[in-house]
Amino acid sequence: MNLTIATLTARALFGRRRVLLLVPMPALLITLTLIARSTPADLDDWGPIVFGQLGLAVVLPLTALIIGSSVLGLEIEDGTITYLLTKPLPRHEIVLSKLAVAWGVTTLAAAVPIAVAGLLTGSAALAAGLAIGATVAALAYSAVFLALSLLTRRPVAVGLVYIILWENLLTNFIGGTRVLSIRQYAASIAEWIADTRWLPANLAPATALILAALIAVAATAGATTRLRSFSLAGETS
Amino acid sequence: MTSTVELASVSRWYGNVVAVNDITLTVGPGVTGLLGPNGAGKTTVLHMIAGLLRPSQGTLAVGGAPSWRNPEVYRRLGLVTEHEGVPGFLTAWEFVLVNAKLHRLPHPEAATRRALDIVELGDAERRRISTYSKGMRQRTRVAAALVHDPAVLVLDEPFNGMDPRQRLHMMDLLHRMADDGRTILFSSHILEEVEQLSGIVQVIVAGRLAASGDYRHIRRLMTTRPHVFVIQSSDDRRLGTVLMNQGSVSGVELVPDTGLQVRANDYGTFTRALARAARDADIRLTGVLPSDESLEDVFSYLVAQ
Numbered sequence: 427m428n429l430t431i432a433t434l435t436a437r438a439l440f441g442r443r444r445v446l447l448l449v450p451m452p453a454l455l456i457t458l459t460l461i462a463r464s465t466p467a468d469l470d471d472w473g474p475i476v477f478g479q480l481g482l483a484v485v486l487p488l489t490a491l492i493i494g495s496s497v498l499g500l501e502i503e504d505g506t507i508t509y510l511l512t513k514p515l516p517r518h519e520i521v522l523s524k525l526a527v528a529w530g531v532t533t534l535a536a537a538v539p540i541a542v543a544g545l546l547t548g549s550a551a552l553a554a555g556l557a558i559g560a561t562v563a564a565l566a567y568s569a570v571f572l573a574l575s576l577l578t579r580r581p582v583a584v585g586l587v588y589i590i591l592w593e594n595l596l597t598n599f600i601g602g603t604r605v606l607s608i609r610q611y612a613a614s615i616a617e618w619i620a621d622t623r624w625l626p627a628n629l630a631p632a633t634a635l636i637l638a639a640l641i642a643v644a645a646t647a648g649a650t651t652r653l654r655s656f657s658l659a660g661e662t663s
Numbered sequence: 664m665t666s667t668v669e670l671a672s673v674s675r676w677y678g679n680v681v682a683v684n685d686i687t688l689t690v691g692p693g694v695t696g697l698l699g700p701n702g703a704g705k706t707t708v709l710h711m712i713a714g715l716l717r718p719s720q721g722t723l724a725v726g727g728a729p730s731w732r733n734p735e736v737y738r739r740l741g742l743v744t745e746h747e748g749v750p751g752f753l754t755a756w757e758f759v760l761v762n763a764k765l766h767r768l769p770h771p772e773a774a775t776r777r778a779l780d781i782v783e784l785g786d787a788e789r790r791r792i793s794t795y796s797k798g799m800r801q802r803t804r805v806a807a808a809l810v811h812d813p814a815v816l817v818l819d820e821p822f823n824g825m826d827p828r829q830r831l832h833m834m835d836l837l838h839r840m841a842d843d844g845r846t847i848l849f850s851s852h853i854l855e856e857v858e859q860l861s862g863i864v865q866v867i868v869a870g871r872l873a874a875s876g877d878y879r880h881i882r883r884l885m886t887t888r889p890h891v892f893v894i895q896s897s898d899d900r901r902l903g904t905v906l907m908n909q910g911s912v913s914g915v916e917l918v919p920d921t922g923l924q925v926r927a928n929d930y931g932t933f934t935r936a937l938a939r940a941a942r943d944a945d946i947r948l949t950g951v952l953p954s955d956e957s958l959e960d961v962f963s964y965l966v967a968q
């Protein structure tokens with residue numbers, strides 16, 4: 427972890443208009459929770475929609491995608507990556523510093539609002555479950571989207587395909603795909619802690635934790651390897 | 664030598680396109696210009712030297728160590744790329760300081776002060792980079808590349824987009840750094856820049872090293888191309904007719920107030936024949952000046968080959 431890189435990454439992130447994209451989603455989530463709470467409807471009815479289908483399935487991965495693809499991706503795009511690459515720094519230090527910022531900001535911008543929404547239902551256990559599940563998933567998501575920004579020129583498009591096609595469509599039809607769905611990790615951990623049954627989760631909490639960690643490690647290792655051989659093409663390319 | 668850049672049979676291709684073709688060269692302390700038209704492969708060569716591109720073939724070393732996948736090389740190497748990549752939300756002071764910290768220098772503030780003093784940004788260094796002119800950004804980037812006092816400084820088209828005054832300033836800067844024993848390697852497609860800056864050139868045309876060494880020396884090697892001399896004598900008109908009979912002379916022109924402008928095919932033969940011919944015709948030579956050919960001439964000649 428390199429504090430200089432982390433500070434600069436955070437400054438760059440918050441200095442762009444792109445960061446404003448992060449505001450509407452948590453606001454919508456909390457507003458919906460407040461509206462639902464004021465109706466006579468049962469939490470078991472609206473909980474799965476607000477927390478499962480909106481919070482964990484949309485707000486969390488989209489926030490992680492916007493941030494994870496930006497922390498290194500924007501520097502690659504505008505060429506400022508050069509000043510970072512031409513330093514005698516181990517490449518894993520660069521990747522880990524970027525990941526730390528992505529994880530931290532995603533947690534702040536998505537996991538915290540989701541937990542706050544959970545708290546509004548009056549259940550501290552639900553809030554804790556959502557907070558921990560979303561924070562763990564935020565790490566895996568951030569690592570994957572950060573790696574994507576090094577592997578493809580269109581990390582946002584590829585990330586969206588993963589979120590929409592894999593996590594939200596395929597997992598409904600093909601059970602096996604859930605093993606590689608970060609959303610499933612978040613839901614499984616949240617359900618276990620909150621002791622609810624209505625979040626659509628299908629994995630044992632231990633399995634979810636281990637898989638999330640494995641994905642984060644694999645993606646970070648991949649990103650580091652890729653950065654180590656990062657090529658800056660010349661005019662002739 | 665920690666400041667020597669060595670390329671041995673280095674090639675780089677992108678798919679089927681050969682960008683750099685079997686280049687061998689050594690760059691030592693002093694200022695060296697890497698010359699060639701756009702698309703000749705200059706940036707590819709510089710990026711390979713700076714460890715940002717893997718040579719497809721051949722070996723490349725900076726201070727004896729390979730630069731590809733070796734971040735340690737950046738302790739003695741600084742790079743200024745062609746395209747502007749400076750975070751505009753920082754001031755020059757902040758940006759250079761960040762670079763100093765990333766190098767883990769023991770006294771980052773002092774190093775930043777020193778680097779910024781070299782490029783002389785003045786009060787502007789506390790302003791956001793997004794408000795800078797192109798020349799100021801360029802100098803900021805030079806300061807950032809210099810902050811760790813590298814033995815080797817690589818600059819890609821450093822004079823691009825600079826006005827003549829900024830250009831002069833930058834040239835002066837590069838010379839001062841070279842005087843301190845650094846190796847300065849810069850690229851350019853504008854030959855005047857190199858001519859004013861440096862005697863040593865490496866000319867790249869279509870990915871190949873077309874010429875290498877002192878540019879006047881290279882010029883002399885190209886004996887098939889006319890050399891131009893300006894000659895003053897006791898009788899220019901008669902000397903002109905005498906010289907036209909010499910095999911080594913391909914053209915003579917009388918230039919009012921200047922003298923006789925002579926185009927010679929062969930440097931050595933002509934200079935020997937001139938003295939003899941003048942003596943035989945009893946003409947007194949008062950001045951023989953090889954006109955200082957511009958690199959533009961050398962370059963267009965090389966490209967035409």
